[in-house]
Structures are given as C-alpha cells and as structure tokens.
Amino acid sequence: MLPSYDAPSLGFRGGVLTGRLQDAFHFPALNASVAEARQRVRARLREWGMDDVACDDAQLVVSELVTNAVRHTDSDKVSCQLRLSGAALRIEVADQGLAPTEPRARCSAADEESGRGLLLVGALSRAWGVLPGDSGRGRVVWAELPCQEPPAH
Template sequence: MVPSHDAPSPGLCGSYLIGHLQDAFHFPALNASVAEARKRVLARLREWGIDEVACDDAQLVVSELFTNAVRHTDSDKVGCRLRVSGAALRIEVADHGHAPTEPRVRCSGADEESGRGLLLVGALSAAWGVRPDDSGHGRVVWADVPHGRLP
C-alpha cells in the first residue's frame, strides 16, 4: 500500500469519540518504551473486545512505528493514539523531534538485521501514511489495521 499524507487527524473528547473507542498515551523516547507501548495497546484492545489476530497485528505495528520514532528522531517522547471506527483500528504514532528523512519503505539485503519495519506495517494494515503533527515539529505515522469484535 502506498502511504498517504492526507489522512484525517482524530479529535479527542475524553477517552471516547462519539461512537468510537479511543485511547492516547505517550512514553519517553527510549528503547524500553517500545515494550510498554505494546503492553498498553494489547490491554486496551482486549478491553474493547478486539479479536486476537488484530491484537497481534496491532502490537507488531505499534512496535515497528515506536521503534522507528525512538531510533530515527531526536524526540523526548513518543505518542500513540488508538481509535476504533467500524471495522478499522487507526494506530497513530507521533514523534516530536526532527528526522533527516520521511519514513519510507526500503529494500534491505538478506543479511541486514533491520529495515523491514514499514514493509511489515504495510503487510498488516489496509493503509498507512505519514503526516505532519499538529505542532509542525514532528510527524505522525498512521496505520489502519482491520479488526473484528469478539462476540
């Protein structure tokens, strides 16, 4: 999927938008925060009754996006926003720093240990993209992960 820059930014109203489940949080821009973000996402999605496949996919997407924000920007913190709307789970990861380039899919060699994260994000999501954050200093990388709600 080719990333799009024109995705809407959801507005917050407590922990719910009318008709939508949502959560927002941030952690320090540290490697240890990646695991904390995965745990937070899993707990919230299970609370909302999201199916296990989507929970697993969302954890991988958050892990990749958080890792990129920690490694490739000079952010002090990294934010995450989750929003369920219909059959889509929107995941947004925001950095507050500057990176020399925009996130993009790249081709990694077979012997390289990194560089495949956005390929994975693209494979697990219906769409993904990048947009400037609201402050204009950082960026938001978002992904729409399909889900089902458990009965």
C-alpha cells in the same frame, strides 16, 4: 485498565467518543518504551473485545512505529493514539523530532538486522502514511488495520 489521562495534546483522554473507542498515551523516547507501548495496546484492545489476531497485528504495527520514532528522531517523547471505528483500527504514532528523511518502506539485504518494519506495517495495514505534526515539528505516522467489529459496549 484506567482511561488515559496522560495524552492531552492528542485531544482525547480515553473512552468512547461519538461511537468510537479511542485511547491516547505518551512514552519517553527510549528503547524500553517499545515493549511498554505493545503491552498498553494489547491491554486496551483486549478491553475493547478485540480478537487475538487483531491484537497481535496492532502490537506489531505499534512496535515498528514506536521503534522508528525512538531510533530515527530526536524526540523526548513519543505519543500513540488508537481509534477503533467499525471494522477499522487507526494507529497513530507521533514524534517530536526532526529526522533527515521521511519514513518509507525499503528492501533490506538478507544479512541486515533492521529495515523491514514499514514493509510489515504495509503488509498488515489497509493503508499507512505520514502527516506533519500538529505543532509544526515532528510527524505522525499512521496505519489503518482491518479488524472485526468488537461487541457493543
């Protein structure tokens, strides 16, 4: 996979920076972008030498965060950043839009088809949270996942 040159607003364009592996990319805020984001994350983490469990967990977290950004904001695009440092993978998903409420985990009824995504993010992550977007509009939802340190590059 080639380095990411499509995410200059996140301040990084793919590769190794100060001993950390990083990648950043954008997608249109469309439902179809969720699958593209999962594929991109899996390919990048495999390139970095991550094991199947870490790849699966990261794909699920990215899927949930991108889905929320697409469904619950008025964004034109969604940005994703991956940072692997030591035994931690930080995932950040930024939207451009304004939503009526801040993302929070909630309990869904057994017959509801949605509403469990942030519970899954919380179960897979050491920590997760929400930050305001750099531009003053939108927000960044982040999660830090534990993982085994990949082999040295």
